Amino acid sequence: MSPLSKYLPILTWSRSYDSAALSADLLAAVIVTIMLIPQSLAYAMLAGVPPEVGLYASILPLVAYAIFGTSKTLAVGPVAVVSLMTASAVGQIAAEGTADYATAAVMLALLSGGMLLAMGVLRLGFLANFLSHPVISGFITAAGLLIAVGQIRHILGVAGGGEQFFDTLLTLAGQLGATNPVTLAIGLGALAALYWARRGLVALLTRMGLGKTLAQMLAKAAPILVVAVTSLLTWGFDLAGRGLRIVGEVPAGLPLPALPSLNPGLIEALWMPALLISVVGFVESVSVGQTLAAKRRERIDPDQELIGLGAANLASGLAAGFPVTGGLARSVVNFEAGARTPAAGVFTAIGIALAAMFLTPALYYLPQAVLAATIILAVLTLVDFGSLRRSFRYSRPDFAAQMATILVTLGRGVEAGLIAGVTLSIGLYLWRSSRPHMAIVGQVPGTEHYRNIDRHEVLTCEDVLSLRVDESLYFANARALEDRISAEVAARPALRHVVLMASAVNEIDASALDSLLSINERLSEAGITFHLSEVKGPVMDRLQRSDFLSRLTGEVHLSQHGACCAIRGDCTPRVGAIGRA
Amino acid sequence: MSPLSKYLPILTWSRSYDSAALSADLLAAVIVTIMLIPQSLAYAMLAGVPPEVGLYASILPLVAYAIFGTSKTLAVGPVAVVSLMTASAVGQIAAEGTADYATAAVMLALLSGGMLLAMGVLRLGFLANFLSHPVISGFITAAGLLIAVGQIRHILGVAGGGEQFFDTLLTLAGQLGATNPVTLAIGLGALAALYWARRGLVALLTRMGLGKTLAQMLAKAAPILVVAVTSLLTWGFDLAGRGLRIVGEVPAGLPLPALPSLNPGLIEALWMPALLISVVGFVESVSVGQTLAAKRRERIDPDQELIGLGAANLASGLAAGFPVTGGLARSVVNFEAGARTPAAGVFTAIGIALAAMFLTPALYYLPQAVLAATIILAVLTLVDFGSLRRSFRYSRPDFAAQMATILVTLGRGVEAGLIAGVTLSIGLYLWRSSRPHMAIVGQVPGTEHYRNIDRHEVLTCEDVLSLRVDESLYFANARALEDRISAEVAARPALRHVVLMASAVNEIDASALDSLLSINERLSEAGITFHLSEVKGPVMDRLQRSDFLSRLTGEVHLSQHGACCAIRGDCTPRVGAIGRA
Incomplete structure (x- = not known):
């Protein structure tokens, strides 16, 4: 593969593009476009930017991703969690509805695009690995709850809530009396219709004789029907005059690509949120992309994905948009509708551009409560308390990190929540690996196997201590090994030999090497020889570059049994002479 | 052991105290006292506090450590690196010589004592493990260079230098012309005498017929002789009148224990330096204590050591002192002079107290250049460039962390240097473990062993891929495994089975579990079964608490060979059918 094709995947797939792919991509694009129009408006509302900006963010970014991305079916654009993060970051700088707010959203997209691009070129995709699954899952659950609670006011038709989860709930409770009945009726109606479209519509359509795939495609288009019906109702009965808030005037046309003026203060205030948005967006997008690619035995290149998403966000920033990433729901629809290449994304972009040019007058009477209902139903699928229960059963440190992420996100906001989760999960990992599992081992009678004396009936002898350490040795746990050996030696006056069984040691860093040397010296002062056994090849290669050997x-023995035989001069251990100190 | 004896080790050793121990401890105390007097004055100068404060910091802390510490022979008091860190932290808050400076130094000792005590009670000693050996060694080397360069002005008799290494050198170079010849003569003379006392004196004394041990003890007392001779010269020839700076009036007597008034601003400014001083002091002290304890098959308890050092620093703060820790040189002297119990420390404290009460007039004519010479010779033993060379050969990440620590410490100061080193070493560790070693394995002909196909002549077959991963699976490397398996599968259209050989996997966290499930789903979509082999007992126990199994x-097989046999239905592999993709 030429370097150019590597950085421009479009050069590879476009070469074999044919009419079969074209018709498949066109069909998928039509379906995704219909789904994306209400979603783009809704996520723009969530991010706090005008509705047309949601459309802008669904045009150029799709083209950019089609050129640079490696997933054949990933659909990029505004998504719920990233829109929430945008609102949170930009809301700290400017008031919603101001020109400063819009500029900051654009700058956030540009910064995030630049960072993703830089991470891709520098191959820093591994940084995203430090968002552990429990942290990202806890974060998405908490973000879903935050978003849902934040939208309730649009359903009730009351004034704005608080910044965080709990004060938003409190504010809402205080304003229940001010609920607008028309808004509530439209909002609940839309919620019910959208919910039914997800749960019951496919069954109904198949009973009516439609094929399953067609029924599923039609069901995905239900939101546009809800949009049309509620808009008509609002227009016909003048519901806006009875307190229902509507989208109103949406400027038609497309923005000219433009760069905002560079404001160093803005960059300083936004770099951290931009970094978090980049990482969260990347993780979400890559997991969707990988899942879809695997279904067709294709693969995506995570480092090139960074470049693709970076280009998409830069494009969004140039087109007066806000941060975007690959979304789960729309990508699945794109995939299931049969999209074969990223060209489907380009066709979708054309569809959205046509909508932005000609369809905006039709959006005038669209109730905000309907957009809120769209958002609420979309994000409630993100809330996953089952994951919390699974983490609790499987791993307490993971559970702790997940719980902390959820609570801090709900109580202190998205940035604090993510940072707390990442810090805690790295801290807990280091803490666990700093206290490695160690076991004194003895020979299983009649075999050459050595097992933990606490778990098995094994043979040992008084003057040889065999200790197995079940972790790579590095700075954080080197001292734990020193402490353990000191304690064992101090408790056993008859000890003459210590064998460290290194079968699970994948690495020995310089600190651990120093510790082994200290152990060796201290044992030597006490008249005890120090041996290793079952040292892995790469670890041994390294040790040979030092003066340790x-x-x-003592010596390095190929097997634990060999060590015991060589030390004792014979291979017959005595029973149970060494036990726990 | 009763809980009280655990927290008060003195209750244990004092019970069997006898006259033999008493005479051994008394002798050691006399020798250590003689060595400590000039050292305490010198480290007080280094920390920027008046000379008598150095003596105060060598009295009560020794008593406190004798009560709470677990090392029989560790000698606590002011040490070079901690004194430098004190000067660096306090110097940012107040000017040397002011009352605020003294108050801040006391507060630093109290804060550091409180932190050590809290870490001991909460058993947080493992936090010190995150100071890797290369980082601490680089830090001590850089600190030694900083200290030595900072003392040169006292040898030249010129005005103060800069804050950091390079500007200090520049300032010194600019002031060479102002060198005071008398100061230079005394300074170089003291340096030469002290150097010879270390290198040539023992040999001379043994040639004169003294026993080797006695000769070594006498050589340790040489600094006090240099102090006496140079003081006499200064007095006899009125060298102070010719520009030689002397210690001058040192107040006699002891301070009454007192608490400084609590100043929240001061605490906020000093907590970070206090934490770093605590950790560095603890690491230095524990490594000395462990080395000495091992020589007599004793052991120290690191968590109780935190309490002992915490008590020593609180005592230092109460006695108007500054941060202290266990020092290498004095502990070795104490050990070699035959100290048997911490009572030697109490006797040393009495000796220093007597000196503080009655000996201070004798210190009037002591030239500061002699103290500087003492410091320079002491710290040059800390400088260890050999360690840098060893790290470079053994491990590049360790070398990078060490080099960064040295350069940042020299260029930006002790705190920045330590923080940079710790951050970089943790980051590099995570980075390495995020890209684990993975190998496709095949059967060694005629055996049941499976080895890396890149390193050995092994047998494989077309439709089974056996991948061994040499690292615990956790959030940072889970995605690397997914990527690798995706890539291998995409490259091998005939693949029907994937076996993950988990013989080196000590843990699978929740993120890695999710990744394994994703891999399982994706392989399943592609018609490939997924197997595990050689899963360790504790890992398997955990997996059984999830729905993974x-x-x-596929299945979990006890051995890799068993997996291959079961999958193929027979045990005869074909030659070289699977290779690198």
Whole structure:
């Protein structure tokens, strides 16, 4: 593959593009476009930007991703969690509805695009690995709850809520009396219709004789029907005059690509949110992309995905948009509708551009409560308390990190929540690996196997201590090994030999090497020889680059059994002479 | 052991105290006292506090450590690196010589004592493990260079230098012309005498017929002789009148224990330096204590050591002192002079107290250049560039962390240096473990062993891919495994089975579990079954608490060979059918 094709995947797939792919991509694009129009408006509302900006963010970014991305079916654009993060970051700088707010949203997209691009070029995709699954899952659950609670006011038709989860709930409770009945009726109606479209519509359509795939495609288009019906009702009965808030005037046309003026203060205030948005967007997008690619035995290149998403966000920023990423729901629809290449994304972009040019007058009477209902139903699928229960059963440290992420996100906001989760999960990982599992081992009678003396009936002898350490040795746990050996030696006056069984040691870093040397010296002062056994090839290669082997008082034995035989001069251990100290 | 004896080790050793121990401890105390007097004055100068404060910091802390510490022979008091860190932290808050400076130094000792005590009670000693050996060694080397360069002005008799290494050198170079010849003569003379006392004196004394041990003890007392001779010269020839700076009036007597008034601003400014001083002091002290304890098959308890050092620093703060820790040089002298119990420390404290009460007039004519010479010779033993060379050969990430620590410490100061080193070493560790070593394995002909196909002549077959991963699976490397398997599968259209050989996997966290489930689903979509082999007992116990085993399309096999036999239905592999993709 030429370097150019590597960075421009479009050069590869476009070469074999044919009319079969074209018709498949066109069909998928039509379906995704219909689904994306209400979603784009809704996520723009969530991000706090004008509705047309949601459309802008669904045009150029799709084209950019089609050129640079490696997933054949990923659909990029505004998504719920990233829109919430945008609102949270930009809301700290400017008031919603102001020109400063719009500029900051654009700058956030540009910064995030630049960072993703830089991470891709520098191959720093592994940074995203530090968002552990429990942290990202807890974060998405909490973000879903935050978003849903934040939208309730649009359903009730009351004034704005608080910044965080709990004060938003409190504010809402205080304003229940001010509920607008017309808004509530439209909002609940839309919620019910959208919910039914997800749960019951496919069954109904198949009973009516439609094929399953067609029924599923039609069901995905239900939101546009809800939009049309509620808009008509609002227009016909003048519901806006009875307190229902509507989208109103949406400027038609497309923005000219433009760069905002560079404001260093803005960049300083936004770099951290931009980084978090980049990482969260990347993680979400890659997991969707990988899942879809695997279904067709294709693969995506995570580092090139960074470049693709970076280009998409830069494009969004140039087109007066806001941060975007690959979304789960729309990508699945794109995939199931049969999209074969990223060209489907380009066709979708054309569809959205046509909508932005000619369809905006039709959006005038669209109730905001309907957009809120769209958002609420979309994000409630993100809330996953089952994951919390699974983490609790499987791993307490993971559960702790997940719980902390959820609570801090709900109580202190998205940035604090993510940072708390990442810090805690790294801290807990280091803490666990700093206290490695170690076991004194003895020989299973009649075999050459050595097992934990606490778990098995094994043979040991008084003057040889065999200790197995079940972790790579590095700075954080080197001292734990020193402490353990000191304690064992101090408790056993008859000890003459210590064997460290290194079958699970994948690495020994310089700190651990120093510790082994200290152990060797201290044992030597006490008249005890120090041996290693079952050292792995790469670890041994490394040890040979130091003076450890020449200073070791004992030897490195190929097997634990070999060590025991060599030390004792014979292979018959005595029963149970060494136990726990 | 009763809980009281655990927290008060003195209750244990004092019970069997006898006259033999008493005379051994008394002798050691006399020798250590003689060594400590000039050292305490010198480190007080280094920390920027008046000379008598150095003596105060060598009295009560020794008593406190004798009560709470677990090392029989560790000698606590002011040490070079901690004194430098004190000067650096306090110097940012107040000017040397002011009352605020003294108050801040006391507060630093109290804060550091409180932190050590809290870490001990909460058993947080493992936090010190995150200071890797290369980082601490780089830090001590850089600190030694900083200290030595900072003392040169006292040898030249010129005005103060800069804050950091390079500007200090520049300032010194600019002031060479102002060198005071008398100061230079005394300074170089003291340096030469002290150097010879270390290198040539023992040999001379043994040639004169003294026993080797006695000769070594006498050589340790040489600094006090240099102090006496240079003081006499200064007095006899009125060298102070010719520009030689002397210690001058040192107040006699002891301070009454007192608490400084609590100043929240001061605490906020000093907590970070206090934490770093605590950790560095603890690491230095524990490594000395462990080395000495091992020589007599004793052991120290690191968590109780935190309490002992915490008590020592609180005592130092109460006695108007500054941060202290266990020092290498004095502990070795104490050990070699035959100290048997911490009572030697109490006797040393009495000796220093007597000196503070009655000996201070004798210190009037002591030239500061002699103290500087003492410091320079002491710290040059800390500088260890050999460690840098060893790190470079053994491990590049360790070398990078060490080099960064040295350069940042020299260029930006002790705190920035330590923080940079710790951050970089943790980051590099995470980075390495995020890209684990993975190998496709095949059967060594005629055996049941499976080895890396890139390193060995092994047998494989077309439709089974056996992948061994040499690292615990956790959030940072889970995606690397997904990527690798995706890539291998995409490259091998005939693949029917994937076996993950988990013999080196000590843990699978919740993120890695999710990744394995994703891999399982994706392989299943592609018609490939997923198997595990050689899963360790504790890992398997955990997996049984999740639904992984019921969702796994393949099976968990006890051995890799068993997996291959079971999958193929027979045990005869074909030659070289699977290779690198």
